[in-house]
Amino acid sequence: GAVVSQHPSWVICKSGTSVKIECRSLDFQATTMFWYRQFPKQSLMLMATSNEGSKATYEQGVEKDKFLINHASLTLSTLTVTSAHPEDSSFYICSALGGFGNTIYFGEGSWLTVV
Amino acid sequence: QQQVKQSPQSLIVQKGGISIINCAYENTAFDYFPWYQQFPGKGPALLIAIRPDVSEKKEGRFTISFNKSAKQFSLHIMDSQPGDSATYFCAASSSGTYKYIFGTGTRLKVLA
Numbered sequence: 483g484a485v486v487s488q489h490p491s492w493v494i495c496k497s498g499t500s501v502k503i504e505c506r507s508l509d510f511q512a513t514t515m516f517w518y519r520q521f522p523k524q525s526l527m528l529m530a531t532s533n534e535g536s537k538a539t540y541e542q543g544v545e546k547d548k549f550l551i552n553h554a555s556l557t558l559s560t561l562t563v564t565s566a567h568p569e570d571s572s573f574y575i576c577s578a579l580g581g582f583g584n585t586i587y588f589g590e591g592s593w594l595t596v597v
Numbered sequence: 598q599q600q601v602k603q604s605p606q607s608l609i610v611q612k613g614g615i616s617i618i619n620c621a622y623e624n625t626a627f628d629y630f631p632w633y634q635q636f637p638g639k640g641p642a643l644l645i646a647i648r649p650d651v652s653e654k655k656e657g658r659f660t661i662s663f664n665k666s667a668k669q670f671s672l673h674i675m676d677s678q679p680g681d682s683a684t685y686f687c688a689a690s691s692s693g694t695y696k697y698i699f700g701t702g703t704r705l706k707v708l709a
Contacts, residue, residue, distance in 0.1 A: 488640075514695065525686060526641065526699045575640050579695050586695055588633075590640040 485509060486578045488589035495566055495596055502562045503592045505576030511556035512578035517549075520573040520591075532559045566596040599624060601689050603700030610707050616674040618703045620687035623668065627689040631697070632661065632672045635684045644685075645672070677707045 485508040495501045505515055513534050518526040530540045530551050538551035548570075550562040559578075563570050575591040602621045610616045620630075631646035647654045647661040647670065654661045660673040674681055687700040 516696065523702075523704075525701050526697075528696055528698070531696060573638075577697075586631075586643075586697070588640040588642070591638070593638070 486512075486576065486587045486589040488574075488576055488592045490592060491590065492593035493595070495594070497567055497596055498565055500562055500564045501566055501594060502560055503574055503576075503594070505559045505561070505578065505589055507557045507578040507580060507587070510578075510581040512559075512580040513556060514579040515553060515559040516577045516579075516586075517551060517559075517561050518575045518577070520575060522573075526575060529561075563594065566594070568596045570594065571596045599698055601687060601698050601700040603687050603703060605703060606701070607704040608706070610677045610705065612677065612679060612707055612709055614677050614707075616677045616681065616705055616707070617671060618685055618687070618705075619669065619671045620689075620700050621667075621669045622689050622698075624689070624691070625668070626691045627698075628692050629690045630661070630663065630670050631688050631690075632659070633686045633688065633699075634681075635686065635702075637684075641686060674705075677705075679707045679709045682706050 487506045489504045515532040517529045520526045529544045530538045532538045532551045532553040534553045540546045553559040573591050577586050577588045632644045633641035634644050635641040645656045645659045647663050649665050658675045663670045685703045688697040690697050
């Protein structure tokens with residue numbers, strides 16, 4: 483089946499630094515990818531929709547200058563958390579649209595801890 | 598109107614029992630309703646999904662019941678097993694957007 487890979491699986495960074503999380507579709511082309519954030523024991527909240535070759539569309543309340551999204555190719559989207567703060571610590575999950583039947587496939591998620 | 602309400606928040610079921618999780622939505626533009634299973638520290642995995650043109654869909658031990666007029670849908674897990682212990686999320690989306698609105702989640706524990 484189609485696989486969506488996220489890297490890194492977990493990352494710890496210092497407050498004020500930036501960190502990049504990658505989302506790759508391994509065996510299919512994904513024109514659209516989605517980024518979600520999930521705080522512990524809470525639901526997944528859609529942050530933004532990433533379309534290959536164009537600017538991402540952010541959901542209401544999500545700071546586009548803080549969460550930079552780049553979808554440079556049909557198999558890769560990146561989320562960069564800029565000037566990270568402890569409140570940005572969360573589980574970030576991407577999903578990709580593509581493959582047989584235009585299906586949504588979720589990645590395994592990336593844990594971000596800001597200290 | 599974009600919310601998807603899910604209940605119960607947590608559920609404890611004996612092995613072999615039936616687990617039932619309910620979701621309700623308001624946006625009539627939603628036309629795709631998937632259920633996801635998530636284990637701690639992992640991404641969600643698709644279990645089963647339904648569209649409004651059918652009232653029920655069954656795959657193995659998992660069944661979705663859909664009530665279009667009430668704008669409600671539910672997941673039934675038959676013969677629940679300890680390995681089913683996880684958090685379950687319902688979701689909804691509209692055609693063409695693929696933007697999922699997730700429910701609040703149900704933590705299921707199946708006792709051995």
